Amino acid sequence: MAAPQHVRAAPLARALRATATATATATASVPVPVPVPAGIKSQGTSRRALLGLSEPQLRQLAIDLGQQSYRGKQLHDLLYKSRAKQIQEFNHVPKAFREALLGAGWSVGRSPVHHAVTASDGTTKILLKLEDNRLIETVGIPVDDDNKGSSRLTACVSSQVGCxxxxxxxxTGKGGFARNLQPHEIVEQVLAIEETFKHRVTNVVFMGMGEPMMNLKSVLEAHQCFNKELKIGQRMMTxxxxxxPNTIKMLASHKLQSTLAVSNT
Ligand code: SF4
Incomplete structure (x- = not known):
């Protein structure tokens, strides 16, 4: 997991103005990417994942498979409320719809927990075993806010297998790079943490395995899913x-209300 020595954080809305400075700094400090050997860029999954899709996308999928639109809303509830892990568990939808989903190559997109270990302060590291047997780690960090009588749960999520x-x-960097994570493989990390802690995740930090800016498409899709489907505020994400170089301006163009943290190496 990334363990930055010094972190400078700024709202993404300000990041665009800071691009010139940040890019200049980054150019001097960013390590050179390791060449990726041919043949290991596979995205790692053979089926299409339902996890990560929005309610409108799921409604459209239902229509495309010959169902009424409200079946898409049922899929949405099964994914994000009931937390079904397999299409075979979709008992609320007709068997013919389940079979159509499977026949069209869809899966839920959840991975089993391979191992979990909890430190004395409650911080829990979870290893998920992906469909291609690669392991990624995600970390849940609970914090009790005694003054407010509330508690926070921060998910530190990975964006790549290796880096x-x-x-x-x-x-992580010393172990080399295998592949980028797909959006659902980022989303499922938060679900795994919520299920482990039996508590909703209040904050997300894209700071696990991998460099988020080198898998920006998946990171942005996961960010949107966290915000829209799991109701995690944009301001609660970093x-x-x-x-x-050249990625901060691209990220800033999306005008997210989240925080950008730049760590110095
Ligand atoms: S960018 Fe990669 S090598 Fe650098 S701290 Fe993050 S995970 Fe580690």
Whole structure:
């Protein structure tokens, strides 16, 4: 997992103005990506994942498969409320619809927990085993706010299997890079943490394995799913980067209300 030595954070709305400075800094400090050997860029899954899709997308899918639109709303509830892990568990929809989904190559897109370990302060590291047997880690960090009588649960999520950068302080970079994560493989990390803690995730930090800015498409789709489907406020999310050149401006153009944290190597 990334363990930045120094972190400078700024709302993404300000990041565009800061691009010139940040990019200049990044150019000097970002490690050179390790060349990716041919043949290991596969996205790792053979089926299309329902997890990560929005309610309008699921309604359209239902229509495309010959069902009425409200069946898409049922899929949405099964994914994000009931937390079904397999299409075979979709008992609320007709068997013919389940078979049509399976026949069209869809899966829920959930991975089993391979291992979990909890530290004395409650921080829990979870290893998920992906469809291609690769392991990724996600970390849940609980914090009790005694003054307010409330508690927060922060999910530190991975965006890649391994990492193509080689930051001197980070073990992930030393292990090399395998592939980018797909959006559902980022989303399921938050679900796994919520199920482990039996508590909703209140904050998300894109700071696990991998450099989020090098898998920006999946990160942005997962960010949208966290916000729209799991109701995690944009201001409760942080994207942490070591500062990959030319990506901060691209991220800022999406006008997210989240925080950008730039860590110095
Ligand atoms: S960018 Fe990659 S190598 Fe650098 S801290 Fe993050 S995970 Fe580690």
């Amino acid at each position: 193509p950068l080689r930051c001197s302080f980070c073990a 994207i942490s980067t070591v500062g990959v």
